[in-house]
Amino acid sequence: xxxxxxxxxxxxxxxxxxxxxxxxxxxxxxxxxxxxxxxxxxxxxxxxxxxxxxxxxxxxxxxxxxxxxxxxxxxxxxxxxxxxxxxxxxxxxxxxxxxxxxxxxxxxxxxxxxxxxxxxxxxxxxxxxxxxxxxxxxxxxxxxxxxxxxxxxxxxxxxxxxxxxxxxxxxxxxxxxxxxxxxxxxxxxxxxxxxxxxxxxxxxxxxxxxxxxxxxxxxxxxxxxxxxxxxxxxxxxxxxxxxxxxxxxxxxxxxxxxxxxxxxxxxxxxxxxxxxxxxxxxxxx
Numbered sequence: 001x002x003x004x005x006x007x008x009x010x011x012x013x014x015x016x017x018x019x020x021x022x023x024x025x026x027x028x029x030x031x032x033x034x035x036x037x038x039x040x041x042x043x044x045x046x047x048x049x050x051x052x053x054x055x056x057x058x059x060x061x062x063x064x065x066x067x068x069x070x071x072x073x074x075x076x077x078x079x080x081x082x083x084x085x086x087x088x089x090x091x092x093x094x095x096x097x098x099x100x101x102x103x104x105x106x107x108x109x110x111x112x113x114x115x116x117x118x119x120x121x122x123x124x125x126x127x128x129x130x131x132x133x134x135x136x137x138x139x140x141x142x143x144x145x146x147x148x149x150x151x152x153x154x155x156x157x158x159x160x161x162x163x164x165x166x167x168x169x170x171x172x173x174x175x176x177x178x179x180x181x182x183x184x185x186x187x188x189x190x191x192x193x194x195x196x197x198x199x200x201x202x203x204x205x206x207x208x209x210x211x212x213x214x215x216x217x218x219x220x221x222x223x224x225x226x227x228x229x230x231x232x233x234x235x236x237x238x239x240x241x242x243x244x245x246x247x248x249x250x251x252x253x254x255x256x257x258x259x260x261x262x263x264x265x266x267x268x269x270x271x272x273x274x275x276x277x278x279x280x281x282x283x284x285x
Contacts (some may be wrong), residue, residue: 030193040057049140052149057129062176063117063267066093066140069275086121086224088262092172095276096270098160099170112164113266118172128174135181142188146256147240153259155180155232162228171222176229182207183233188242 011025067087068075074088090136093102096114103109119125139148159176182204208230215221240252 001283034060047145047236049136049145049148052140052145053133053136057133058154059267060117060119060125060129063095066121067095068269069096069212070278082122088122089170091274092118092120093170094270094274096266097172098164100164100217101169103164110266112157112160112268113263114270115160116153116174116177117174117263117267120172120243124173128178132174132178132181134269135178135185139181139185142200142242142244143237144243144252145238146248146252147242148184149256150240150252150259151180151184151233151236152177153263154236155183155229158232159225159227159229162231163225168222168224171225173222173225176225176232179211179226179229180233180236182241183230183235184237185233186227187234187237188231191238192242192244221242238247 007021008019038243061067063088068085068091071088074090075085089097095118096102096111097118098108098111098115102111119128130166132228139151143151156174156177159179160171163171163176185200186208189197189199189204191197192200194260211226212223215226240255
């Protein structure tokens with residue numbers, strides 16, 4: 001008698017054990033859960049918020065190190081902790097800083113994404129990544145990892161877009177994207193209500209107040225990007241919904257994968273174009 005060997009997998013939708021050849025998950029109704037499109041390394045890592053957060057953090061660290069290498073001897077060292085070990089402005093421009101300058105002069109709209117992965121000093125990247133790491137667990141729990149990444153990406157773009165129309169000439173940093181997570185949680189707490197919703201809303205309002213106080217006290221902070229990021233998080237939190245209202249579906253996952261693809265392509269283009277310019281004007285002898 002011929003027997004077909006059946007392989008068990010974790011459903012990419014609900015993470016429950018099922019047969020790989022199931023046409024539909026019996027628990028969450030995910031179509032073709034065993035297909036390579038739905039069950040691959042990217043999707044599996046997306047389902048783990050901590051892994052996703054670590055990938056984003058390491059990309060930010062990688063881009064920061066590259067910006068220092070591109071700066072070379074023009075890296076700025078200072079006793080001021082807000083300004084020490086800073087890449088040169090030229091390196092940040094080449095790698096995709098955004099604002100009125102890059103967009104109006106060269107039409108570089110793609111910098112609205114790349115600027116979210118660039119930082120101006122060690123303290124700058126440390127502050128943003130610590131804040132991001134603290135926000136990931138609750139945002140992923142209430143929205144799911146796919147919606148979280150979409151809000152992070154689209155909210156960052158929205159924040160820098162507001163900053164652009166406010167006339168900011170040049171800006172960088174993950175704070176617009178991080179603030180979009182703050183905005184999404186602000187919307188969640190207010191919308192959900194109840195004891196838990198009010199507690200989240202109250203805690204996040206404390207963050208918002210602290211962010212704006214910090215922005216007005218410390219020079220060089222782009223408050224327009226912060227405010228735009230929070231507003232973007234509220235808007236996308238409303239449009240995409242949260243788990244108490246509707247679970248993540250195929251649209252949310254597709255949107256997140258599109259955001260990943262755009263981010264990867266744009267960062268690769270930024271690195272390629274920077275390398276090309278450096279080789280053209282400073283050829284290796």
